[in-house]
Amino acid sequence: MVELLDRSPRADGGEPLPELTGDSAKGSEMMVTHNHLPRLAEADFIVWDQETDEVAKGPRFEEIRPLLELIDSHAGELPEEWI
Template sequence: MSFSPPNEQKWADQWDQLFDCLSAEPRREIIISLRDAPPDERLPLPDAAESPNQSMESETLAIKLRHHHLPKLADAGYVHWESEPFCVHRGPNFAEAEFIVEKVFESIEEIPDSLLENCRVLGELAADG
């Protein structure tokens, strides 16, 4: 298989987009929530984006979701979201984001303590393992 510069750039852009989408906790929480739900289920927002690591008023989180987090996830094809009712469900590229989350969860015992420290989600997962 040969690589051409345009295909190499597309490949690099996909990975950059994936890690950018997973760089914010509300977006990671949405992917985790959808991962744990049946594939066709729609999850209510902002509930699906809430994290034990951060405390944010529901209305503030909902605004941030509508104007920043959900458009970013939807542009990548990881989710579809609706305003009424305010909910989210898996998009056509959901498996890409789910893959990274799965690999982190599968490797919990190998994650450096510095990345587990003060993270309630991963800390609880490590304690259960």
């Protein structure tokens, strides 16, 4: 979701989800799609179009902006799987 910090949602719904690569990509993709995205959407932090896999800022996105900015500014210090 850190990617949404620098992007404004497009008028047609949002930004496509980034492609996941590497050995853990399949497990990561399943975790994001089946766990994280539904929870973030339910909390109104994001708007997620499941058919197109597009994500946009939700009505409550600004509430989590400080946390995402902190994570983004310390990305090099955090474990890769946290980002």
